[in-house]
Amino acid sequence: MRKLYAGIDIGGTMIKTGIFAGTGELIADWQIPTVTKHQGSYILPHIAASIRDYFKNHHLDEERLAGVGVGVPGPVLANGYLENCVNLGWGNVYPADELSKLLGGIPAIVGNDANMAAMGEYWQGSGKGYNSIVFITLGTGVGSGIILNGAMLYGAKGLCGEIGHISVNPEEPEVCNCGHRGCLDQMASAVGLVRNAKRLLARRTNSSVLAGINELSAKQILDAAKEGDVIAMETVDYCMNFLGKSISDVSYVVDPEVFIIGGGVSKAGEFLISVIRKHYEENAQLVSKKAEIKLAELGNQAGIYGAAKTIYDKIDKER
Amino acid sequence: MRKLYAGIDIGGTMIKTGIFAGTGELIADWQIPTVTKHQGSYILPHIAASIRDYFKNHHLDEERLAGVGVGVPGPVLANGYLENCVNLGWGNVYPADELSKLLGGIPAIVGNDANMAAMGEYWQGSGKGYNSIVFITLGTGVGSGIILNGAMLYGAKGLCGEIGHISVNPEEPEVCNCGHRGCLDQMASAVGLVRNAKRLLARRTNSSVLAGINELSAKQILDAAKEGDVIAMETVDYCMNFLGKSISDVSYVVDPEVFIIGGGVSKAGEFLISVIRKHYEENAQLVSKKAEIKLAELGNQAGIYGAAKTIYDKIDKER
Numbered sequence: 001m002r003k004l005y006a007g008i009d010i011g012g013t014m015i016k017t018g019i020f021a022g023t024g025e026l027i028a029d030w031q032i033p034t035v036t037k038h039q040g041s042y043i044l045p046h047i048a049a050s051i052r053d054y055f056k057n058h059h060l061d062e063e064r065l066a067g068v069g070v071g072v073p074g075p076v077l078a079n080g081y082l083e084n085c086v087n088l089g090w091g092n093v094y095p096a097d098e099l100s101k102l103l104g105g106i107p108a109i110v111g112n113d114a115n116m117a118a119m120g121e122y123w124q125g126s127g128k129g130y131n132s133i134v135f136i137t138l139g140t141g142v143g144s145g146i147i148l149n150g151a152m153l154y155g156a157k158g159l160c161g162e163i164g165h166i167s168v169n170p171e172e173p174e175v176c177n178c179g180h181r182g183c184l185d186q187m188a189s190a191v192g193l194v195r196n197a198k199r200l201l202a203r204r205t206n207s208s209v210l211a212g213i214n215e216l217s218a219k220q221i222l223d224a225a226k227e228g229d230v231i232a233m234e235t236v237d238y239c240m241n242f243l244g245k246s247i248s249d250v251s252y253v254v255d256p257e258v259f260i261i262g263g264g265v266s267k268a269g270e271f272l273i274s275v276i277r278k279h280y281e282e283n284a285q286l287v288s289k290k291a292e293i294k295l296a297e298l299g300n301q302a303g304i305y306g307a308a309k310t311i312y313d314k315i316d317k318e319r
Numbered sequence: 320m321r322k323l324y325a326g327i328d329i330g331g332t333m334i335k336t337g338i339f340a341g342t343g344e345l346i347a348d349w350q351i352p353t354v355t356k357h358q359g360s361y362i363l364p365h366i367a368a369s370i371r372d373y374f375k376n377h378h379l380d381e382e383r384l385a386g387v388g389v390g391v392p393g394p395v396l397a398n399g400y401l402e403n404c405v406n407l408g409w410g411n412v413y414p415a416d417e418l419s420k421l422l423g424g425i426p427a428i429v430g431n432d433a434n435m436a437a438m439g440e441y442w443q444g445s446g447k448g449y450n451s452i453v454f455i456t457l458g459t460g461v462g463s464g465i466i467l468n469g470a471m472l473y474g475a476k477g478l479c480g481e482i483g484h485i486s487v488n489p490e491e492p493e494v495c496n497c498g499h500r501g502c503l504d505q506m507a508s509a510v511g512l513v514r515n516a517k518r519l520l521a522r523r524t525n526s527s528v529l530a531g532i533n534e535l536s537a538k539q540i541l542d543a544a545k546e547g548d549v550i551a552m553e554t555v556d557y558c559m560n561f562l563g564k565s566i567s568d569v570s571y572v573v574d575p576e577v578f579i580i581g582g583g584v585s586k587a588g589e590f591l592i593s594v595i596r597k598h599y600e601e602n603a604q605l606v607s608k609k610a611e612i613k614l615a616e617l618g619n620q621a622g623i624y625g626a627a628k629t630i631y632d633k634i635d636k637e638r
Binding site: 131132146148153154155156157158159160161162163164165166167178179180245248249250251252253254255256257282283284285286287289291 | 450451465467472473474475476477478479480481482483484485486497498499564567568569570571572573574575576601602603604605606608610
């Protein structure tokens with residue numbers, strides 16, 4: 001009987017779980033709501049119960065579950081310590097130890113969700129076949145996960161891949177949630193696209209399909225840009241220029257073979273990639289052979305894939 | 320009889336050689352001029368002959384030389400291939416293979432000189448005791464070498480650590496040697512300090528000790544800044560702001576424990592470090608605990624230390 005591995009992605013509203021074979025095959029997946037009340041103390045018991053239920057309902061021997069990997073929206077230290085995870089209500093926790101106890105002592109590992117998604121794309125998505133990738137997620141914020149020669153980078157303080165706080169725009173008047181002004185996060189995230197589109201709409205007299213919209217979204221801006229709306233196109237070009245510049249900067253630090261673009265904003269597809277690539281190539285002039293830039297493939301399942309792969313690798317290493 | 324390792328640093332004018340014990344003890348070192356004529360074809364034979372001479376003159380058995388490591392001013396691929404090294408006149412060479420043949424087939428390895436210096440500082444300099452360092456050299460240009468968990472980063476195209484081409488100043492009018500405008504290299508190198516001081520002297524009416532100097536040097540600017548010269552202080556602050564910002568950016572990618580500052584400009588000492596640290600901390604606001612910033616310790620011997628350590632590690636790994 002082959003061993004199974006659970007990959008879990010805890011988000012602020014939903015918890016995704018996948019059951020995987022060690023070969024990367026997704027056998028089952030489901031979602032449960034994230035209950036954040038009582039400092040998020042229900043989250044791990046809910047996860048353990050849903051996994052137990054799955055095994056029971058499918059007449060599977062629970063002993064076949066070899067381990068569980070979890071991605072969380074916060075910085076996790078190498079020893080598994082999580083100082084603060086505002087979205088889940090957690091503080092000062094070692095969630096892997098707790099989850100392991102709830103599941104009868106099986107190996108568990110917890111990591112940052114962007115890192116887990118990077119590992120997922122590396123294992124079974126757009127990163128398959130590469131040795132070194134940088135996975136960039138463009139959502140509410142900008143995050144990334146970096147894998148060099150097959151190994152995830154964590155860093156001395158869990159900051160590896162926090163490229164959302166690369167300083168890109170000294171002229172940005174608003175303050176980023178990190179306390180600095182002009183971070184990549186403020187430009188290339190969904191929030192950044194909306195903020196910059198509104199500014200441009202206020203400043204310009206061009207007619208635009210975006211002008212009448214009350215609650216403007218990044219998707220609307222990207223859709224309008226594809227249709228040739230001038231304000232939308234200018235917004236996308238302006239914001240993605242900062243991402244292209246940052247990709248160039250990152251290539252001068254870790255020089256991966258490929259940059260993989262995921263997250264909600266990446267649903268704009270190859271249109272978005274072509275804008276990013278143009279600005280990356282304008283900036284990265286030191287070598288003629290540039291890194292590839294590709295769309296992510298696993299969508300919002302990248303996190304569960306990567307979490308399963310991370311616990312699989314940990315168990316494999318200790319064998 | 321303990322084994323010995325040669326560490327070599329080939330510069331545009333001089334070749335430095337050190338003979339080391341595997342424990343890191345420097346037993347002897349010397350310099351010979353770099354003869355770049357005839358496409359640099361004399362360089363490797365000169366190195367081999369000077370090593371042979373050393374062993375002969377000191378009545379040492381040549382068999383004790385276990386291997387030789389070499390740093391060169393250019394990007395070296397993982398397979399030892401060097402496409403182009405303008406300073407030495409080399410093109411399309413595998414210098415490690417050639418040097419190995421000249422020394423009777425002993426193991427040889429060639430790498431980028433900034434990477435070698437990083438490894439030297441990591442082994443026996445300011446990086447001793449750390450797991451993850453970024454060594455930055457401020458000289459004619461800005462280079463760096465990155466060591467994470469004891470392993471040097473090379474990258475897919477040998478670009479790891481080429482932080483001199485991080486894009487920092489969109490307002491820079493001159494073009495960098497990479498073809499882009501506004502690279503860190505143009506701001507924080509010795510050349511960048513001089514260029515920016517001259518611009519400030521031309522624009523301001525302040526009196527300055529720098530005003531009368533014909534061939535202004537970075538050292539004169541840094542010395543004047545320490546003495547409180549307003550133009551010099553403003554130049555150093557302006558240029559090192561870009562370095563501090565870049566150090567913050569790099570910490571969001573590879574998150575090392577310490578940044579080590581070497582190269583000729585770093586002779587300005589703790590005064591320079593304090594200016595860099597101020598700007599780094601202004602930019603890196605995501606976490607309260609910042610990376611350390613320290614002066615390099617090995618000066619222009621860092622390269623021979625690192626080259627010796629690199630061949631030592633390679634032999635050790637294959638044992």
